[in-house]
Amino acid sequence: MDASPDPDLEAFRKTVRDFLHQTITPDIRAQAQRQAGIAAEPALGIWWLKELHKKGWAAPAWPKEYGGTGWDAARRHIFEEECVRAGAPTLWVSGHQLLGPVVMQFGTQAQKDFFLPRILNGEHYWSQGFSEPGSGSDLASLSTQAVLDGDHYIVNGGKIWTSHAHWSNWIFLLVRTAKPANKREGITFLVAPTDTPGITVQPIVSMSGEHETNQVFLDNVRIPVTNRIGDEGLGWAIAKYLLEFERAGSYAAQAQASLDEARIAAKSPDPVTGERQWDDPQFRRDFADAQLRVTAQSWMEKRVVSAISSGQNVGDAIASILKLRGSECQQAAQEVSVAALGPLGMADQRAALKPGSNEAAIGTPSAIRPTAKYLNGRAASIYGGSNEIQRNILFRFISAGQVP
Amino acid sequence: MNFDLSEEQVMLGRSVAAYLEKHWDQDRLSNGGTAARRALWQGIAADLGLLSVMVPEGLGGMGGGMIDAMVVAQELGRHLALDSFVPTAVYAGTLFKTADATQALESVGTGKMIVALAHTEPGQLSGARKVGTRVENGQLTGTKIMVAGAPLATHFIVSAQEDEQQTFSLFLLSADTTGITRSDFTMIDGQPASELRFEDVAVGAETRLGAIGAGADLHLHAADMATIAHTAEAVGMMETLIRTTAAYITGRQQFGQPLSAFQALQHRMADMVLYLEDARSLLYMALLTDPADTRAFERAVTGMKVKAAEALRFVSQQAVQLHGGMGITSELMVGHFFKRAMTVNENYGGPGFYRKRYEASLD
């Protein structure tokens, strides 16, 4: 056991930092500060993706042959950490984090040649059409139908919670092509441009007032068979493969950023008395509790990253553990960052929460984001497999004797 | 011992509920903004005379006490309605009573006066006994932020420093007084609010509530009374959240069975009820503690607030969680309750401030 920094990795960290220092200007940072959703709006996000593409860093997790960086898990983690620290816009992940690996694993050569470069350069902006009104946690019960008609599928049904669908030009879909007794069979993975006739996107506004997600209606949508990824009936296996990429990810850096904001806010003295919230034992205890959650998560991430980088099999349970503790520590940190604002945290800042918005903050600029982030952050324990479902999954590993 | 409401109090609760069911719905709450709130306020003041619950009969009021206020606030909480009731009827009502501001008390009772508290300032910590707003040569100057309900208010209660050495004084100013500039915004619970700037606003001695420097104590007592009413509101909110969530998980099917069949969710809902009942017990304790016994009263109110805030936080977070994706939308009531839960908890200094006071009261 040894926690001393690896010189190669530290050199890599410095390269990343230098690049971020040049690219993430104070103006970009300020714009990114005005984003409180899961990811930055495309106006900002696609700009960032293109900058990364120029540098060859658009797809940190992809192998080199497909235009990725070929970085190992340790480097990817450092890259993510540094992006958060630099205040870079949060990238929308459906294309390079979710669909990309699926196409590499299950796609035809033609599909790889067509889709992968267009994900990399930001030309295709993807949304994920998995959940349905009747099928959330029980995703396998999905009922959107696809019937083969010559060389097309005719798709009828609908999706919900399709985030960024109103901005995306492509969507990937899980559809039902057969109704066998086992509902996990008979699911197929299709992709379609969102301007295909019969696709209608309707906004869902979140409680913080943002429009980030949608309901998508599919009405006699014709999708060519060539836009099927993998064989008919392979959809569930593909979805499971994809969800592993959705559940992974680093939470600690994001959560730490919220705590760092909270610390700064709490240290500013009352102009009348000079007292600081930071010196309030009650606040400090809440802060410390959140900090310990984040620190534990950070070391868990280090352990996992190190094991993966050295080629060890970390086991599937770890994805659930990371997601559970990650979302929990993030929510705790966000809660503290709202508390640090005191009454100011109760202002609705949505007018200022737009990229490029010049709308002044209510109170101080540092008050723009934490509350909306906290409100949106409640979704982190719901999406990507809810925390209740993750605990069910974790127990399956426990009862099978695979954990601990 | 008897924890039952009187017949009149039960009737009062029913009439408030009936009125709200008819005149207040979520759509007006989300989209109606200030206009809808003003309309409901007029209705409630004129039709039900609710604002006079705590005004003595001699001044044309209903002559009730905190229990009546609790009954009303709890109904308002159940329906997520009318956020100016507690600040006006209970906070200002208590303040005016304590400071012998009889005329003001009368106007509260008739619904003519709607009050907003202008106390918070940029960077101010909760429990502050000194403020940056100052009165010099009879002129008040300063900035107040997060003034909840200000765009609806006819009057502001303003904290200001008259003397370097002392704690602040309180002033009652008409909202249209020369020298007051308002810039409006909305709070996360949909309440209209403002930042207020006071520039050389003339304040005569007749606008002061109580003595010079007495404001901090007057405020704390009125805030404690208002906190009891807000806890009643919180209890009402939790009741609705729990009922709505139980109905939701019973009605929604996943994995071929209702969500309510999953034991993890049953236990979660059981915990929500446990939190609610803790809060209700401590609400009754605070209600039934004599405010004249200042030590016992402070311990009761602050202890109640600590547990009630914990309860409201847990119940509202879990209500959202158990609704899945639907919980985080602005379509369902549960998201609106969630945001109101945050502002109710933050009122008058937030849970951390009350916990410190509770811990100190154990000494």
Ligand SMILES: Cc1cc2nc3c(=O)[nH]c(=O)nc-3n(C[C@H](O)[C@H](O)[C@H](O)COP(=O)(O)OP(=O)(O)OC[C@H]3O[C@@H](n4cnc5c(N)ncnc54)[C@H](O)[C@@H]3O)c2cc1C
């Ligand atoms: C902000 C946001 C963005 C999203 N983006 C996308 C997207 O881009 N694409 C997409 O396809 N989907 C997306 N989702 C959907 C997300 O994956 C679902 O919300 C999630 O799977 C939960 O489904 P549900 O909302 O139907 O909740 P339900 O499944 O109805 O669950 C309700 C509650 O019951 C609990 N529950 C369910 N089953 C069990 C059980 N067996 N045991 C114990 N408890 C249980 C849940 O944990 C939850 O608390 C998004 C969701 C949100 C909130």
